[in-house]
Amino acid sequence: MPLTGADVAKHNSKASLWMIIHGKVYDLTEFAPSHPGGERILLKYAGKDATEEYDPIHPPGTIDEALAPEKHLGEVDLATLSAEQQVVETVKPRLAEGEAPPSLDMCLNLDDIERAAEKLLKPKAWAYYRSAADDEKTFNWNRDSFFSVRLRPRVLRDVTDVDLTTTLLGHRSSLPIYVAPAAMGRLAHPEGEKCLARVAASQGFPYMISANASVSYEEIAQQAKSGQTLFYQLYVNRDRKKSEAILEKVAKLGYKAICVTVDAPVAGKRERDERAKLDEEAAEDPNMRKAVASTGPNAPDAPQDEPSQGIAQALGSYVDPTLSWDDLSWVRRASGGLPIIVKGIQRAEDAALAAHYGANAIILSNHGGRQCEGAPSSLETLLEIRKFEPRVLDKVEVWCDGGFRRGTDVLKALALGAKAVGIGRPFMYSLAFGDAGVQKVATILRDELAQNTRLLGATSLEEVVPAMVNARALENAIYDGPYESPIKSVLAKL
Structure with a gap:
């Protein structure tokens, strides 16, 4: 016989904490002190229906996996819940009274989509997607760094046809971009990361699913199209056995590579x-x-x-801060030999070490300005690698992310030696419009890339070369102190 609302309402304290999610009742009394988001949020919904708060942040079934079977207390008769037990989100998007919602048709570029999302998303969702570390100056510098690189177009070249295809770790991509890993898609849309996966499949470029996605990696794999390229982002868990179990599963599900994120031993102050x-x-x-x-x-x-x-602090609480270079071989073994991508490289020495320890690709990234305030933009790190460790560009694929908003931004990175660029926030903002919004971002990028590749005088990505950019102004910001490659000392210890 189902429990009643009155049965549940009595258990609303630390001493006895019950909660309703999707019509089922759970005893969270023992679990609450170890909840990654803190005990306070659970107490807020103790004795109530927390489904609306739970859904955008957790993949389906997460609570069932986290709790022992005896903590699943059965179903509740939802008709018996009091008004106080039926938690309804009352915070509305930032539309002024009488203001019409932004139209996707009026969005001509990725900044337009960002402005529309700020109007459409609930404040908590907007704050999570948009937030960056400390004073957010690094976030701004990611964008500003592109203006320090000028283009040097060629003319009188036949650019009737242009080929934007490339390969990433041997997998064909229709564009030199991939969907960067970003969490909590269901904060913006009920389908969340499913929208991203569907559009990535239809557009023919890779999707790297976040370890903290609000749709499970199993569900994404199950809906994947034949031949779709999926990468999995890994934050190594303090309990290594949990990470090993995930790696084994994603390999069986057909994920093509593991992206080990290394720049977040703790979450930045957002x-x-x-x-x-x-x-x-x-x-x-x-x-x-x-x-x-x-x-x-x-x-x-x-x-x-x-x-x-905030959401970011809660999500990152399980990450193992002891991760080291030697652990890359463990990741490879646990995943059955999948290629390794190291995400979060911010200096030439670490790029060289990643190549030495067997990474197949590296992502130059300061986490979208969300981690260490003052960290270099990916273009700065790329120039530093060209200066101090140019062999890295031949040994591994170098990808970039952070602040890319225009086709010309992507082309500048490619000209300086990057193989591909990750697009994160724009795709998350676009989820305010569902699949149509994600398609719009992909279409804008495709059109801008095709147009500006032609304007550069190139007909393929191979023709986008260093001579097509002038990065002298940005080079002034590159480290210019003493340098010794770390590989020499690593080899000396062998």
Whole structure:
């Protein structure tokens, strides 16, 4: 016989914490202290239906996997829930009263889609996608660095036809781009990462699914089209056996490579994300309202019994900070020999070490400016590699991400030696429009790449060469101190 709302409502404290998700009741009393997002969020929904909060952040079935069977208490008769138990999101998108929602047809470029998403997404979702570290200056520098590289077009060349295809780790891609791993797609759309996977398949470029995706990697693989290229992003878990189990599964599911993200041993301080969390709590808690409104030098940033956590802090709490270069061979073995991509390279020495330790590709990335404030843009790191470790460009595929918004941005990276570019935030913003939005981003990039490849005087990506750019202004920002390749000391220890 189903439980009633009254049965559940009594269990609304640390001593006994029950919660309803998709019509099922779970006893989270023992689990709550170890919840990655903190115990506070569970207490907020104790004795209530938390489905609306749960769905955008967790892949289906996550709670069933996390809890022992005896913690699954059965179904609840939803008709018996009180109004207080039926949690409904009341925060609305940022449309002014009477303002019409933005139209996808009016979006001519990726910045237009970003502005539309800011209007359409709920504030918590917007804050998570848009947030960057500290003062967000690195986020801005990622964009600004493209303006420090000028193009040097050729003319009087027959550019009637242009070929934008390439291969990434041996897999054909219709464009020199891939969907970069970004989490929590269902914050923007109920189908979330499914939209990204569908459009990547139809457009013919790879999709790298985030380890923290709100749709499971199993579900993405099950809907994959024949021949679709899927990569899996791995954050190594403190419990290595959990990562080994995932690697074994993704290999069996047909993922083509493992992307080990190495620039996030801890999550960066993303204050925009944290403030959204604070504002949400402040709206419901009088004490929180008082704390958040305080502006003096001693004003607390969060309730004193538990640190404030944005979505990013909660998601990254399981990551193993002890990861080292030697662990790349462990990842390869655990995945059955899949190619390894190392994501988060920010200096020439680490690019050389990644190549030495067997990486098949590296991604030059400062995590979209979300981790270490002051880290170099991917174009800076690319120039540093060309200066100090040029052999890396011949030994591994070099990919970039961070701040790419135009076809000309992509072409500048390719001219300097990159093989491909990851597009992250624009695809996440586009989810506000579902599949149509994702298609729009892909179409804009394809059109801009084709147009500007022709304007450069090239008919294929192989013809986009270093002589087509002038990066002198950006080179002034490149490290110019003493340098010794780390490979020499590594080999000396053998």
